Amino acid sequence: MRISDVNQLEFDEFTSKFGNVIEHATLITAAVWSERPFRSLTHLHDEICKFIDTLPDTGKAGILRCHPDLAGKLSQAGTLTSESTKEQSGSGLLSLTEDERNYLQQCNAKYRNKFGFPFVICARENKKDAIMKGFKTRLDNSMVDELNTGIREVKKIGWYRLLDLVDKDSHL
Numbered sequence: 001m002r003i004s005d006v007n008q009l010e011f012d013e014f015t016s017k018f019g020n021v022i023e024h025a026t027l028i029t030a031a032v033w034s035e036r037p038f039r040s041l042t043h044l045h046d047e048i049c050k051f052i053d054t055l056p057d058t059g060k061a062g063i064l065r066c067h068p069d070l071a072g073k074l075s076q077a078g079t080l081t082s083e084s085t086k087e088q089s090g091s092g093l094l095s096l097t098e099d100e101r102n103y104l105q106q107c108n109a110k111y112r113n114k115f116g117f118p119f120v121i122c123a124r125e126n127k128k129d130a131i132m133k134g135f136k137t138r139l140d141n142s143m144v145d146e147l148n149t150g151i152r153e154v155k156k157i158g159w160y161r162l163l164d165l166v167d168k169d170s171h172l
């Protein structure tokens with residue numbers, strides 16, 4: 001699909017195609033539709049990021065809370081969204097040894113205990129070893145740092161999801 005095709009989409013078509021670019025946060029896509037026409041895929045992504053940046057910290061934490069744990073319950077039950085399944089499997093998180101899975105689940109629990117939202121990292125840019133390391137360093141951060149870091153990762157995840165849907169080099 002080209003960006004010119006994106007600009008032709010009715011609201012319902014747009015939200016159905018792009019509704020999960022930010023995991024379980026269709027409202028963001030719904031809001032951004034009003035900003036058409038998009039000059040490029042980058043412009044569409046910028047509008048998504050701009051909308052996220054206008055949210056209070058509670059809204060940003062809410063976005064993080066809509067993300068599934070890495071190698072968590074949903075992945076074991078096979079009920080991740082198709083996007084998350086692709087991302088988590090690409091980084092090796094869906095084929096862990098039992099020890100690795102136990103370790104990650106302990107890290108998830110520690111992180112969630114400390115910050116009140118899940119650890120979010122762009123799995124397409126991090127293989128499982130980098131993710132395990134990321135847990136180690138990020139667990140020592142402050143709440144403000146982690147809210148910002150998590151949101152930065154959400155924006156990266158969204159960019160890759162957009163790349164799966166639209167030809168990046170198409171312009172108006």
Ligand SMILES: NC(=O)N[C@H]1NC(=O)NC1=O
Nearest residue numbers: 068084087120121122123
């Ligand atoms: N918790 C978390 O980071 N989840 C995810 N990251 C990613 O790239 N896809 C996800 O589902």
